[in-house]
Amino acid sequence: MLTLTAGTALIMWLGELITQRGIGNGMSIIIFSAIVATLPSEGANILRVNKAFMFGLVCFLGLLIIVAVIFVEQAQRRIPVQYAKRMVGRRMYGGQSTYIPLKVNQAGVIPIIFASSVLYFPTLLASVYHADWFTNFVNNYVTNQRSFVYMIFYGLLVIFFAYFYTAIAFNPVDTADNLRKYGGFVPGIRPGPPTAEYLSFVLTRITLPGSIFLATVALIPTIVLAFWTFEQFPFGGTSLLITVGVALETMKQLESQLLMRHYEGFLK
Numbered sequence: 001m002l003t004l005t006a007g008t009a010l011i012m013w014l015g016e017l018i019t020q021r022g023i024g025n026g027m028s029i030i031i032f033s034a035i036v037a038t039l040p041s042e043g044a045n046i047l048r049v050n051k052a053f054m055f056g057l058v059c060f061l062g063l064l065i066i067v068a069v070i071f072v073e074q075a076q077r078r079i080p081v082q083y084a085k086r087m088v089g090r091r092m093y094g095g096q097s098t099y100i101p102l103k104v105n106q107a108g109v110i111p112i113i114f115a116s117s118v119l120y121f122p123t124l125l126a127s128v129y130h131a132d133w134f135t136n137f138v139n140n141y142v143t144n145q146r147s148f149v150y151m152i153f154y155g156l157l158v159i160f161f162a163y164f165y166t167a168i169a170f171n172p173v174d175t176a177d178n179l180r181k182y183g184g185f186v187p188g189i190r191p192g193p194p195t196a197e198y199l200s201f202v203l204t205r206i207t208l209p210g211s212i213f214l215a216t217v218a219l220i221p222t223i224v225l226a227f228w229t230f231e232q233f234p235f236g237g238t239s240l241l242i243t244v245g246v247a248l249e250t251m252k253q254l255e256s257q258l259l260m261r262h263y264e265g266f267l268k
Contacts, residue, residue, distance in 0.1 A: 023253040025246065032246040035239045042234040054228075062235035065220065069244045072213045075104040077206050079199065084183040098184075100175065102203055105210040107165040109241045112218045114165070115157035119150075146226040154222070155215040162211035163204075172199035217241060 018026030047055040078099040126138040141149040176196035220236030
């Protein structure tokens with residue numbers, strides 16, 4: 001426990017140093033490096049056990065999954081917002097148009113972490129309650145990742161927690177009140193409660209494909225391991241989402257640093 005605590009403190013200190021003297025996201029970059037460092041050994045293991053054709057197929061599937069994750073992570077629904085003109089002294093303020101970006105995957109990797117934690121509860125209860133029927137149920141359907149019951153239950157938990165976390169992270173009522181205070185409105189929607197209802201309706205609709213996407217990414221390693229003879233599938237789950245998310249955020253940080261110093265951005 002002492003060694004684990006001291007090591008965690010050291011890693012956090014290194015992350016803070018990277019954040020202060022680098023471009024930010026120090027802890028995220030350390031996690032990103034730890035995940036990427038395991039890819040060569042996992043790829044070599046697949047190549048040694050399953051030969052070149054299967055290795056190429058896994059690389060091709062991994063590339064498709066990464067492209068799909070980037071596409072969904074960058075996807076957003078832009079709600080147009082118009083600000084009314086107002087006179088302050090002799091100056092005219094307002095009148096510009098902007099938008100509210102609502103991400104399709106508003107919750108990130110949090111639903112997968114929550115779902116994994118909930119699935120651990122039956123295993124914990126089985127270690128205390130030693131009934132044969134309950135222990136057999138946990139071993140066959142909860143801890144066995146090749147079971148279809150496990151896949152369905154895990155996917156439904158991810159979808160549920162995606163809606164749950166999105167409802168906590170984004171408050172349509174507060175957003176509508178702030179728009180009304182600063183003279184903003186969504187074209188065609190009355191300010192106040194109608195705007196909050198409209199934002200809630202849009203958020204509920206775009207969260208469905210985002211939650212299904214999260215459940216699919218979380219279940220990819222389980223599905224692959226259920227049908228193919230792999231010891232571990234490197235593309236999928238929280239590791240892939242964290243890796244792609246950190247890479248995209250680091251690219252944005254580099255882009256902002258280049259634009260601040262009047263260099264042309266490399267993303268454009």
